[in-house]
Amino acid sequence: MAYSLNLNSSSMMLSNKPKQPPVLDFLNSQHLSSSSLSLSPIKSLRCRNSRQSHSLVVMGSSLSSTRKKKDLKIMISGAPASGKGTQCELITTKYDLVHVAAGDLLRAEIAAGSESGKKAKEYMEKGQLVPDEIVVMMVKDRLSQPDSAEKGWLLDGYPRSSSQATALQAFGFKPDLFILLEVPQEILVDRVVGRRLDPVTGRIYHLTYSPPETEEIAARLTQRFDDTEERVKLRLQTHNQNVESVLSLFEDITVKVDGSLSKEDVFAKIDSALSNLIEQESATAAT
Numbered sequence: 001m002a003y004s005l006n007l008n009s010s011s012m013m014l015s016n017k018p019k020q021p022p023v024l025d026f027l028n029s030q031h032l033s034s035s036s037l038s039l040s041p042i043k044s045l046r047c048r049n050s051r052q053s054h055s056l057v058v059m060g061s062s063l064s065s066t067r068k069k070k071d072l073k074i075m076i077s078g079a080p081a082s083g084k085g086t087q088c089e090l091i092t093t094k095y096d097l098v099h100v101a102a103g104d105l106l107r108a109e110i111a112a113g114s115e116s117g118k119k120a121k122e123y124m125e126k127g128q129l130v131p132d133e134i135v136v137m138m139v140k141d142r143l144s145q146p147d148s149a150e151k152g153w154l155l156d157g158y159p160r161s162s163s164q165a166t167a168l169q170a171f172g173f174k175p176d177l178f179i180l181l182e183v184p185q186e187i188l189v190d191r192v193v194g195r196r197l198d199p200v201t202g203r204i205y206h207l208t209y210s211p212p213e214t215e216e217i218a219a220r221l222t223q224r225f226d227d228t229e230e231r232v233k234l235r236l237q238t239h240n241q242n243v244e245s246v247l248s249l250f251e252d253i254t255v256k257v258d259g260s261l262s263k264e265d266v267f268a269k270i271d272s273a274l275s276n277l278i279e280q281e282s283a284t285a286a287t
């Protein structure tokens, strides 16, 4: 079984103060600065599935699937435009996880014209959190799909409040690692306002920092309805109000990464943490 649903097994809201984690030793040995990346202990990890034999190649490095952890369960959090989308793509490609983005699930509901979608949009337009009764079941249902259970998941933009974290725990979903991307506020507004989506490829561009390659692509780019300066400031406010309460619940499995670095450098730090989780799992399984 890829995932334990036993609520009595090690709670994610651990009250015991962590001891120095092996993963931190590893990262220190990689000369990663504690200001850009800090870690707390990880708990025991499960054995990888060795059935897959292909290699995954990401950013010039190859990850043999014999090194892949089958059922990694990761949460990623960060302010709007902190680079979650980019990192999620890199992580899911390399580690073959199912990307579950709360914002995408909500936008899909809006696009479907459902009652939940209509209600969600009212909150999203104000940069506020959509009520738990809509978000929680949406995320729970997606994490319960066979692909998430089989491959493991990368949960993006959830939980954003302690009640969301508690609800997830009550359903038995327990993450191995909580990644927080930290980016100074002044950079974020600039990133959001220039952000554009190519609806054909799903690629994200920035009008200044990562402009479209051709006129044809430029002509079809769209902007998210909540990516205006006024709305992003509200979203940032909401994020800042909630992030501490969520973080405090995952202190023991949190890795903080400086998201103002290049996407390659940000990914290198995340990759180190994930690789080390896998190494730890192997070591645990071998004993």
Ligand SMILES: Nc1ncnc2c1ncn2[C@@H]1O[C@H](COP(=O)(O)OP(=O)(O)O)[C@@H](O)[C@H]1O
Pocket (backbone or CB within 6 Å): 078, 079, 080, 081, 102, 103, 104, 106, 123, 124, 125, 127, 128, 129, 130, 131, 135, 156, 157, 158, 159, 160, 164, 226, 235
């Ligand atoms: N876990 C969540 N709980 C409540 N509302 C959410 C959640 N995730 C997303 N939303 C809503 O969807 C909006 C867009 O979220 P998202 O696509 O993750 O972008 P961002 O992180 O840039 O705000 C949020 O501003 C919020 O209104």
